[in-house]
Amino acid sequence: MSMRDAADGFGRQEAPSAAVAADPAPDWWIYRGVSEPHDGIRDLPPPPPWRSFADRTQEHARSDPQGMSATDGEHARPDGTRGAAPYLAEREEIHLVNMALLLRRPLLVTGPPGVGKTTLAYSIARELKLGPVLRWSVSSRTTLREGQYEYDAIGRLQDVGLRGRFIDPRAQTGAETPEPEPPDIGHYLRLGPLGTALLPWRVPRVLLIDEIDKSDVDFPNDLLHVFEEGEFTVLELARLRQHLTRVMTADSDGWAELTRGQVRCHNFPVVVMTSNGERDFPPAFLRRCIRLEIRRPDRRKLFRLLAAHLPDLDAASSSACATLVDEFLRRQEQDGSELANDQLLNAVRVAQQVWNDPGERAMVVDHLLRPLNEG
Incomplete structure (x- = not known):
């Protein structure tokens, strides 16, 4: 078969599609499968309320380091709160949320996918004006350390090397060239969602630990220890033995000052942990949670x-x-x-x-x- 015959055959096969494309298009179609560009996107109707991002406030508000009170060691709450979709809570669900708030206990929310477990966390944050939700999505590879903080040691070493490559004028005169100073560690250390939630905020933050049932078998007990203590230590900062260190937080452009590497909460965060019911949790973990089951x-x-x-x-x-x-x-x-x-x-x-x-x-x-x- 020649190339021309193959091309003709291909064209004949495409003829039915052309006929289909020639059928009248429904009025609501924006993409019409035609070859010529057009401005149909201008006719796109407004998005559904649950997919609108235009009117939400800043997702991650800046944490002002001056918000740390010299007397009580508390952080000011960031102003931005993500717009929460309406959550139609039943009376029993409202009771259990308030029990968790009163007892300062984590809320373990169980139910099938799509019943509103995640939405509940955003609803609490919006109604109580607790700022942006700190969301921590869990997988089988998630570790406690990831939620506490991340330290980019390699990036810091690379920056030290780059500083050393600059030629010091004293090297040309035979003078001793000083070792480059290491960059500030705070620019390479960021608190995770858990670490940010455990800062001493004046009012508690909402921490959403999503799909905790997908975690490693030891993860719930590791998490439980931090919840019981309400604090943890950033080991890299503890080794430096410097009094104050300014580090990044999980909030966009957020910063916080840590004393001797200690992260210690003043108000226990509002912790909402979601589970699709794919696994059982150890009794020691369950007895420290308020359990809420959302039914279909x-x-x-x-x-x-x-x-x-x-x-x-x-x-x-x-x-x-x-x-x-x-x-x-x-x-x-x-x-x-x-x-x-x-x-x-x-x-x-x-x-x-x-x-x-x-x-x-x-x-x-x-x-x-x-x-x-x-x-």
């Missing part, structure tokens, strides 16, 4: 959830809501499907645009309500 929402709560996130639903959209809620619950209860609440929110959001087209309705259900446990 029923029909009433799902409608409350939709009303909170999509308050502008019209009559046609309300009909789509009822159908999608029923299908959402049917798949969970009868088929054993794992579905997250935000899948329903996404489905209703798209259904507002396409519900009058039976073919597009089917695509909404098939793709946006696809079970998480389906391969």
Whole structure:
């Protein structure tokens, strides 16, 4: 076969696609699969409330080193708080959150994916004006040290070497060249989410330890020791034996002063640990936590959830809501499907645009309500 024949054959195979592309495009499409660039992005509707980033305040506010009080050793709270999505807490959940606050105990939140475990932490931080949430995502390789602090020893050594490469004028006259001074260690040491939460803030910070059930088997007990003591030592600073050291924090552009390398809390942080229930925890760990189980929402709560996130639903959209809620619950209860609440929110959001087209309705259900446990 010649190259021209192959090219002609390829062109014939593409003809059906061209015919499909020539079909009228739905009004809500922004990307249309055409070859010519266009300005359709200007017609993009506003984002769903749970995906809007334009009106949130600064995610990580600056920690002013002058906020350290000379009398009480406390930090001023940063001003920025990430906008939290509405969390519809049940009465029992509110009780347990308040128990954890009263007892200064970690809150272990268990439940299937997508029921709002993470959202609860942001809801607490926003309602109580506790500043940006310090989020620590856990994996099987996570260590306690990563949450406490990170020290870039290699970067510091490289900077020492770079300083030594500059030619000192005294070297040309035979004078002894002094050794370059090592750069300030504080520029290479950053407190992690746990370390930042344990600083002596005037009001507690919210520390979210996400998916703790994915951690190594020893991680919960390691974490428990720090929670019981409310402090830890930065070993690299302790060896220097200098009184005050200014180090970076987990907040963007945040700095804090440590005395002899000690990180010691004044108010125990509001600790929210989430778990998908994939493992058991040791009794010593559990007895020091307030345990909260978030169950799958029923029909009433799902409608409350939709009303909170999509308050502008019209009559046609309300009909789509009822159908999608029923299908959402049917798949969970009868088929054993794992579905997250935000899948329903996404489905209703798209259904507002396409519900009058039976073919597009089917695509909404098939793709946006696809079970998480389906391969």
